[in-house]
Amino acid sequence: MPKNIKRAFNRLFLVLTVVWLLYCAILPMRERSKFFDNFLSLYAQQRASCETPDCEQSIEKSKNRMWEENTLRKWYADLWPYMLVLGFGVPPIAYGSLRGIAALGFWIWRGYKQT
Secondary structure, eight states, rough: OOHHHHHHHHHHHHHHHHHHHHHHHHHHHHHHHHHHHHHHHHHHHHHHHHHOOHHHHHHHHHHHHHHHOOOHHHHHHHHHHHHHHHHHHHHHHHHHHHHHHHHHHHHHHSSSSHH
């Protein structure tokens, strides 16, 4: 591989790795947001069907417990092993695969010459 192509590939890979790590850091926030949207719609349905004060109190208690149990810190604490594997495991595999494919392609393109 020519030096300029190697350098450009390495820079592109570095930028894409940073973008990937940011995505892996933001993904739990998006999933948590979806979870709470679903939870709030379910909460509204239960609240509308409730007729007694005891029922409303139990729904409020369950809502408060759900808010306390699903803090963002807890989500990250539960998902850190997966984020670590996705964030730091996938890029080296992608880098090695693409680098190998590129080396093989240049080798074939040059006519099987050994350098």
